[in-house]
Structure formats: C-alpha cells, structure tokens
Amino acid sequence: MSNQTFTVGGMTCGHCARSVTEELSDLPGVSDVQVSAESGQVSVTSDQPLTLAAATAAITEAGYTITDWPSAN
Numbered sequence: 072m073s074n075q076t077f078t079v080g081g082m083t084c085g086h087c088a089r090s091v092t093e094e095l096s097d098l099p100g101v102s103d104v105q106v107s108a109e110s111g112q113v114s115v116t117s118d119q120p121l122t123l124a125a126a127t128a129a130i131t132e133a134g135y136t137i138t139d140w141p142s143a144n
Contacts, residue, residue, distance in 0.1 A: 072102075073120040078139035079130055082108040087135070094129040111138065 079091055088106040091113060095104045100118035107113075115121055123140055130137050 073117050074114065075117075075121055075141060076112060076114045077126065077137055077141060078111045079106075079113050079135050080111060080138040081135045082106070082111055084108055087133075090133040091130060091135060094133040095126070098125055098129055 082088060082091065085108060088108040091106050092104045095101055095113070095115055098117070098121065101115060101121075102118070103114075103116040105114040115126075123137075126140070127137055
C-alpha cells in the first residue's frame with residue numbers, strides 16, 4: 072500500500088472536496104481519499120504510488136490544480 076499527501080489549490084468548500092475525492096477515487100488501485108478544502112491537503116491510499124500525471128489528470132478534471140507534489144525520497 073502507498074500513502075501520498077499533496078496539496079491542491081483552489082478548493083473553497085465541501086463541494087470542491089467531493090469533486091476532488093470522486094475524481095481521485097476513480098483512479099485504478101485507489102482505496103481511500105481524504106480531502107481538506109480548508110488546507111488543500113489531499114491524502115491518497117492506493118495499491119501503488121500515484122504518478123504525477125495520473126493525479127494531475129484527475130485533479131484537472133475536477134477543476135483544480137496540484138500546487139505541491141511530494142518529491143521522491
């Protein structure tokens with residue numbers, strides 16, 4: 072299992088958070104998504120780490136942008 076946390080810009084309400092949650096939840100292997108519209112923090116649990124491209128596509132589809140992506144360790 073992989074747990075990733077990143078920041079999404081532009082969210083202001085519960086509807087924003089639900090949109091991001093729905094789009095990320097549709098990605099293959101994603102088992103849990105937690106979103107805070109207030110802080111912009113998004114935590115994703117998945118079988119394998121999400122790629123930046125996959126996460127960006129999902130976030131863009133929801134109408135938002137990734138503002139901080141974790142660097143590789």
